[in-house]
Amino acid sequence: xxxxxxxxxxxxxxxxxxxxxxxxxxxxxxxxxxxxxxxxxxxxxxxxxxxxxxxxxxxxxxxxxxxxxxxxxxxxxxxxxxxxxxxxxxxxxxxxxxxxxxxxxxxxxxxxxxxxxxxxxxxxxxxxxxxxxxxxxxxxxxxxxxxxxxxxxxxxxxxxxxxxxxxxxxxxxxxxxxxxxxxxxxx
Amino acid sequence: xxxxxxxxxxxxxxxxxxxxxxxxxxxxxxxxxxxxxxxxxxxxxxxxxxxxxxxxxxxxxxxxxxxxxxxxxxxxxxxxxxxxxxxxxxxxxxxxxxxxxxxxxxxxxxxxxxxxxxxxxxxxxxxxxxxxxxxxxxxxxxxxxxxxxxxxxxxxxxxxxxxxxxxxxxxxxxxxxxxxxxxxxxxxxxxxxxxxxxxxxxxxxxxxxxxxxxxxxxxxxxxxxxxxxxxxxxxxxxxxxxxxxxxxxxxxxxxxxxxxxxxxxxxxxxxxxxxxxxxxxxxxxxxxxxxxxxxxxxxxxxxxxxxxxxxxxxxxxxxxxxxxxxxxxxxxxxxxxxxxxxxxxxxxxxxxxxxxxxxxxxxxxxxxxxxxxxxxxxxxxxxxxxxxxxxxxxxxxxxxxxxxxxxxxxxxxxxxxxxxxxxxxxxxxxxxxxxxxxxxxxxxxxxxxxxxxxxxxxxxxxxxxxxxxxxxxxxxxxxxxxxxxxxxxxxxxxxxxxxxxxxxxxxxxxxxxxxxxxxxxxxxxxxxxxxxxxxxxxxxxxxxxxxxxxxxxxxxxxxxxxxxxxxxxxxxxxxxx
Numbered sequence: 001x002x003x004x005x006x007x008x009x010x011x012x013x014x015x016x017x018x019x020x021x022x023x024x025x026x027x028x029x030x031x032x033x034x035x036x037x038x039x040x041x042x043x044x045x046x047x048x049x050x051x052x053x054x055x056x057x058x059x060x061x062x063x064x065x066x067x068x069x070x071x072x073x074x075x076x077x078x079x080x081x082x083x084x085x086x087x088x089x090x091x092x093x094x095x096x097x098x099x100x101x102x103x104x105x106x107x108x109x110x111x112x113x114x115x116x117x118x119x120x121x122x123x124x125x126x127x128x129x130x131x132x133x134x135x136x137x138x139x140x141x142x143x144x145x146x147x148x149x150x151x152x153x154x155x156x157x158x159x160x161x162x163x164x165x166x167x168x169x170x171x172x173x174x175x176x177x178x179x180x181x182x183x184x185x186x187x
Numbered sequence: 188x189x190x191x192x193x194x195x196x197x198x199x200x201x202x203x204x205x206x207x208x209x210x211x212x213x214x215x216x217x218x219x220x221x222x223x224x225x226x227x228x229x230x231x232x233x234x235x236x237x238x239x240x241x242x243x244x245x246x247x248x249x250x251x252x253x254x255x256x257x258x259x260x261x262x263x264x265x266x267x268x269x270x271x272x273x274x275x276x277x278x279x280x281x282x283x284x285x286x287x288x289x290x291x292x293x294x295x296x297x298x299x300x301x302x303x304x305x306x307x308x309x310x311x312x313x314x315x316x317x318x319x320x321x322x323x324x325x326x327x328x329x330x331x332x333x334x335x336x337x338x339x340x341x342x343x344x345x346x347x348x349x350x351x352x353x354x355x356x357x358x359x360x361x362x363x364x365x366x367x368x369x370x371x372x373x374x375x376x377x378x379x380x381x382x383x384x385x386x387x388x389x390x391x392x393x394x395x396x397x398x399x400x401x402x403x404x405x406x407x408x409x410x411x412x413x414x415x416x417x418x419x420x421x422x423x424x425x426x427x428x429x430x431x432x433x434x435x436x437x438x439x440x441x442x443x444x445x446x447x448x449x450x451x452x453x454x455x456x457x458x459x460x461x462x463x464x465x466x467x468x469x470x471x472x473x474x475x476x477x478x479x480x481x482x483x484x485x486x487x488x489x490x491x492x493x494x495x496x497x498x499x500x501x502x503x504x505x506x507x508x509x510x511x512x513x514x515x516x517x518x519x520x521x522x523x524x525x526x527x528x529x530x531x532x533x534x535x536x537x538x539x540x541x542x543x544x545x546x547x548x549x550x551x552x553x554x555x556x557x558x559x560x561x562x563x564x565x566x567x568x569x570x571x572x573x574x575x576x577x578x579x580x581x582x583x584x585x586x587x588x589x590x591x592x593x594x595x596x597x598x599x600x601x602x603x604x605x606x607x608x609x610x611x612x613x614x615x616x617x618x619x620x621x622x623x624x625x626x627x628x629x630x631x632x633x634x635x636x637x638x639x640x641x642x643x644x645x646x647x648x649x650x651x652x653x654x655x656x657x658x659x660x661x662x663x664x665x666x667x668x669x670x671x672x673x674x675x676x677x678x679x680x681x682x683x684x685x686x687x688x689x690x691x692x693x694x695x696x697x698x699x700x701x702x703x704x705x706x707x708x709x710x711x712x713x714x715x716x717x718x719x720x721x722x723x724x725x726x727x728x729x730x731x732x733x734x735x736x737x738x739x740x741x742x743x744x745x746x747x748x749x750x751x752x753x754x755x756x757x758x759x760x761x762x763x764x
Binding site: 052053054055057059060062071074075078079080081116119120123124127146150151152154155156157160163164166167168169170171172173174175176177178179182183184185186187 | 253254255258259260261262264265266380381382383384386387426427428551552553554555556557558559560590592593600601602603604606607608610611612613614
């Protein structure tokens with residue numbers, strides 16, 4: 001039985017752990033499914049955070065073009081459990097506060113360089129946290145944001161077709177072809 | 188809304204109107220074959236399917252969707268997962284394929300021990316979502332259980348089914364290479380898919396370090412190059428989309444829906460009745476044989492009987508046992524044909540617990556063109572004709588290599604433009620291996636009817652009592668040790684070495700319950716898949732298996748089905764049924 005796809009589906013996501021994946025263990029806590037979990041302003045904010053992680057370049061559009069904020073809203077609302085939802089939403093507030101504390105301006109008002117500095121530091125913090133946390137401790141909110149940004153971007157139409165090479169009907173499989181450095185991966 | 192089948196009026200038609208030459212219970216991979224062969228031999232055939240109808244292409248709603256067309260990009264929402272903890276575990280289950288699987292609450296059963304019973308109730312059954320692996324059994328597998336004393340003897344050998352394997356392979360289209368490996372006999376193959384550069388390296392390394400460990404391309408039910416017969420079926424060449432389980436718009440992989448059922452329909456002899464749950468096979472005490480089948484229409488709850496001279500039971504392994512156990516008569520108070528008392532016992536499955544993956548350095552200048560819908564196989568190398576390990580049986584190893592995505596160096600930025608570019612490129616090569624191991628069929632591993640719980644149609648629930656044993660534990664350990672050693676000798680670095688402890692059943696290779704055998708005291712079916720004690724009933728799905736072997740079983744069910752139909756029709760013509 002061809003089980004490779006089932007087995008590798010998890011490995012595709014960075015970090016190995018699929019957030020929201022332990023639904024089987026978590027019992028039946030009631031999630032909030034109302035779209036009020038997210039406000040319109042949050043989507044614009046998450047678009048900007050996503051764009052800082054995966055910015056538009058000459059080669060391809062960025063996460064904003066992939067409507068990454070709306071994607072995060074969908075997944076957090078439908079696929080995260082209530083504890084994860086709470087961490088994610090509290091994370092939005094923390095990230096906004098961080099910007100105010102460090103720059104006395106909101107995240108959306110920062111320059112591109114300031115956004116990158118702030119997110120880079122946060123990424124390091126999250127990576128350190130993940131390295132040292134026990135299995136039972138929750139994920140860092142920024143790990144959630146980054147994982148959703150990567151997953152959502154590379155499965156979006158702009159991400160799959162412009163950053164990666166998407167071939168819906170390859171017509172054939174060739175086992176061994178030359179790879180030229182810089183060529184995008186197959187979507 | 189339970190239908191009380193003891194007091195309800197039974198709609199028997201006009202008996203003549205409800206009479207066919209043959210009835211096939213189930214439209215999955217073996218039922219479809221029974222229908223095709225019976226119809227081709229001129230038998231007016233009724234196929235009963237408990238689920239809805241599925242038509243090729245028309246009923247494949249997701250077949251052309253892009254990843255971004257799925258709201259959750261393939262994942263099911265939490266609310267669904269909580270309602271369906273069982274079926275959402277199935278291999279290949281996702282937002283793109285969920286419509287070909289049951290919902291947990293609709294089809295309860297009783298797990299005396301944990302057993303994941305994966306079902307797809309629709310015309311075509313699980314042939315729509317099967318793995319498509321088509322390796323032949325070898326004589327090693329047919330002979331081992333009796334020879335090494337861990338099971339009953341098969342009443343047949345490889346030579347008995349070899350021509351029927353050929354018959355099936357030519358019709359469904361199986362791609363593969365003729366490798367000359369005794370543990371995995373060659374067949375009638377279309378051109379194989381290619382190995383990639385790392386798979387070629389592994390092949391060479393395994394044979395260098397171990398004289399009998401052959402990594403070869405698997406044999407798959409894909410039309411790599413259609414022949415005339417496949418064009419007559421209206422099927423086209425595999426386009427390597429690797430989206431098979433959604434249903435293929437080209438009909439490039441085999442299913443009952445693409446191939447056998449339409450072929451049967453073309454003869455004019457086929458009637459398919461969806462929404463028909465089979466309650467039981469009806470036994471005629473005077474004639475001493477089965478006279479027909481009692482069904483419940485799942486829409487109207489009406490109970491109806493259909494009649495035929497030949498009955499093929501292809502309801503899927505455990506459901507075939509359930510139907511026979513529920514077919515009670517004065518002659519057979521414990522289930523049809525069940526004089527031995529063994530009906531529902533000796534359930535086996537395939538051991539899928541072991542998984543290893545690894546990375547390998549190099550080959551950065553090599554890639555492959557897009558997607559491979561198939562996998563490699565390391566043919567079984569354990570206990571071939573002699574007992575050499577501390578467990579019995581052997582295992583097939585599925586394997587493959589591919590490049591991960593993302594070539595981000597640890598010291599490089601982990602966000603931003605350069606990060607995005609690096610994440611868009613192929614990363615290092617990675618290799619995986621997972622096992623498909625033989626299990627011992629034991630009387631204690633069994634299914635039976637619940638005494639007090641019934642489904643919405645008044646049919647007793649199935650109780651599953653199937654678990655692992657010590658032999659399984661030893662085999663998993665050996666697979667993990669050997670696979671890690673093979674990969675390390677090939678220059679790989681092990682990333683994960685996993686015994687996932689998944690319950691039996693998730694392999695979707697449950698077998699046995701009405702095993703074949705030479706002796707009617709220790710088996711249900713003879714060498715022609717015919718009930719020893721009710722000669723016009725044939726069971727040719729997974730229920731018939733005497734042992735599990737280590738090869739993917741579906742093509743054996745198809746071969747045994749064609750062989751049994753050939754026999755049944757001849758017997759009917761002689762007036763013996």
